[in-house]
Amino acid sequence: MSKRRAFWLGAGAMVAAMAVSGAAFAADKKQPKKKDYRAAALEVMKASFQARGQATLDRLNQDEAQAACSRSAAGEPLASDLKKKMEEAQSATVKYPADSKYLGSWKSGERIAQTGRGLQFSDDPSEPAGGNCYACHQLSQQEVAYGTIGPSLYRYGKLRGNSEPMLKYTWAKLWNAQAFNACSDMPRFGHKGILTEEQLKDVMALLFDPESPVNQ
Amino acid sequence: MNEQRRLVLKAGSSLSLLALAYSSGLLRPGAAFAADWNKAAFEGKNLDEVMKAFGGSAPAESKAIEITAPDIAENGAVVPVTIESKLDKTESIALLVEKNPSALSAQFDIPAGTDPYAMVRVKMGQTSNLIALVKAGGKYFFATKEVKVTLGGCGG
Amino acid sequence: MIRRTRIALLAVGLAMASPTALAQDQAAEGIAQYRDMLEDDNPADLWELRGAELWKTPGGPKGASLEKCNLGLGPGIVKGAYVRLPRYFADTGKVQDLESRLITCMMTLQGRSFEEATKQHFGSGSEKKSNMEALVTWIAAESRGMKIQVSTTHPKEKDAYEVGKQIFFFHGGPHDFACSTCHSQDGRRIRLQDLPNLTTPEGARKGFGTWPAYRVSQGEVRTMQHRLYDCFRQQRFPEPRYASDAITALTMYLAVSANGGEFAAPAIKR
């Protein structure tokens, strides 16, 4: 764990150093005028991509968060006040279940966690989308084919308990991960309509139900 | 059985003969070369049914058969398997995948002068036992090995 | 052997981090063993054989072969061409990757239309084979073992690189994914597949330097063109057009990042 933290601190320091050099670069008047490669890239993409099935060209129209995160990924880190503002804006999008019930069926949740299909141009839009949780997270012990892009969620409920605030926090994280961490790698499952409210309840059950393989 | 197969293959290897057989309506496509192909064995759902098709009695487990296959296959579409028999007078080697819809994948006749050794790659629908079935000195023997099949990719 | 060591080190790291390290260790070891067993006897050899034949076979309205095609080193020179692509071509005034360049040759030398040159650009995984994939496999194989050395000296090459870099970091679609979501950190994995960090020379070499590859899951050799196409599909983006400028630019970014590495394709992958 400590190793992991050290890595993140290291990465943070590196990003800060880049910000400084970036500022120096911008201030240097002798540099020839920089081409706007970001605008050029968007133009090239619009000419190179075509709509197919449910994947229409408007998917290339970035929302504010996507545009800011692209700039940040390409080497212009978010200023801390902007990051905070973005997280507040994302936080405001979270919709909690109308009936205040957070937990559905862990069995359906496990299926959603295993399925990676949905919203691709090759997918049938009438089929429900998956959450593909295992692509990035460890969840149960039985599934060894899990990814490491996100942290392990093994024993998620067992370790944290299922108090109201914990349920609410987790719901919000699934709905819009960027509410807590601007430019998180995790999709905004509720906000972007990837998973329905009912599917999210099933994923919640996978995380919290004592019977779920996650908590064994 | 081997002799018979060779004869059939020899006869079938003449394309003009085959064309004649087709045009005269004597043969349906697929029937020509498959005459010696052990349809019943390849349709067997499990070891018992395959054994019945081979006309053999219940095989005995043997440590003299070695299966080399990965413990985990990253993709079930291609699982590399090597089978080596150390049994005297090995006549044939067959590979079965216990949980495939039809168990038998491949069968190799081993003539004198050829090592009792075969490498092949097979499809596995799910995590399952591989069964190597060896006929030696007229009797059947087997060994098993489990291969786990995993999921992969980010598009499901 | 080297890979084994790496896996062992990875396993040690996991042992400290995870309660299920043992299962994970076995999984990693098992996958390494699986890949070792497939490394020899790569079915990509069959594509290579077919591609070599296709290069020499007359075709198109002009009944010409591709033997006079200039892939950047002069007409007909194939060896070493792949590790210097994409590059700027004066006759078209464009930066082109191998597929785009082959299309140019099929149009100019053989008299084919663009549509005809690209009609089965990806094999279907069954009986419909792609001549393009076979040609690319053979041409790439002719550069196996050479150093990747893609130039950015021409202004248009530099532009393609910079545009490709922006595309790499472009977040979009319902999942917010960019190429960089999965490919900008070390030591990450999706399911059990290692994700090369394409923003480092080592990672870019591992990524760019091992395509084309035989995909056992598809029963086809796939080229960089298809790899990027499929990444965008999984990113939930619209469909990239075959041999389009976005694909060329992104390939340019990856190739330049991989410069100095040894080209190790055709490979075999999941």
Place this chain on the structure above:
Amino acid sequence: MADPMKIRANLQADGKVLVKVLMSHTMETGQRKDSGGKLVPAHYIQSVTVTHNDKTVLSAQWGPAVSKNPFLGFRFSGGKKGDKLIVKWVDNKGETRTDEAAIG
């Protein structure tokens, strides 16, 4: 017409010949559906025969569970450098392909 096989036959230090063959074949199981939801008909190699100096050194029967673009490996004794090896397959539609290689 099916594509050529790739055959490698090498004399080993122990005097045996190691044969490795890659075949170009779709090996359709008959259980897969195409993008339109229709079953793709079964199409797979059913028999493979390898001969050396008119003697059969291996004969195999295969089902649809052998992987696409099949690989076959085996060893036999009695081969010399330069000897001709003939590999032939026949599939369930009656299509066939024969290729040869010299032992190296």
